[in-house]
Amino acid sequence: MKYAGKKTSSGEIYDPNKFTAAHKSLPFGTKVKVINISNNKSVAVKINDSMPASNRRLIDLSYAAAKKIEMINKGTAKVKIKILSK
Numbered sequence: 564m565k566y567a568g569k570k571t572s573s574g575e576i577y578d579p580n581k582f583t584a585a586h587k588s589l590p591f592g593t594k595v596k597v598i599n600i601s602n603n604k605s606v607a608v609k610i611n612d613s614m615p616a617s618n619r620r621l622i623d624l625s626y627a628a629a630k631k632i633e634m635i636n637k638g639t640a641k642v643k644i645k646i647l648s649k
Contacts, residue, residue, distance in 0.1 A: 564626060571612035579626035585612035586622050594647040597622060599632040599640050606631040607647060 566577045573591040577583070589595065589610045598605040606628045614623060622644060626635070634640040 573611045575611045577612070577625070581625055582606060582608045582628045582631070583611045583625045584608040584622050584628060585614045586610050587614045587616055587618065589646070590649060593649050595622075596645045596647055597624065597628065597632065598643040598645070599634055600643060601640060602633055604632040 564579050567579050569577055571577050571583075571585070575583075584595070584597070586593075586595075591610055593610045594607060595610065596605050596607050606624070608624060608628045612623070614620070620639065621642065624632075624634075629635050632640070632642075
C-alpha cells in the first residue's frame, strides 16, 4: 500500500479502502463497472487517478476494489469495463 495517503492526479488522497481506480483516458469522476472475466465478479469504482500511456494495463484498481473481484492473489486479471456515468 505504497501510495496510501498520497495525492492522486485528481488531487484526492488515495485510500486503498475506497472503490477507486486509475485509467489512461477516462475523466476524473467517471464511474465504471469493472468485471473480472474469470469469475464474473464486478465492482463499481470512481476514476480518481491517471496512468501513463505506456502502461500496458487497462485500469488500476484500489486494493478494496481488486479484493472485491478476487484479483488480489494474481495481481492482474482480464476485465471488462462498462461506463456507468461521466
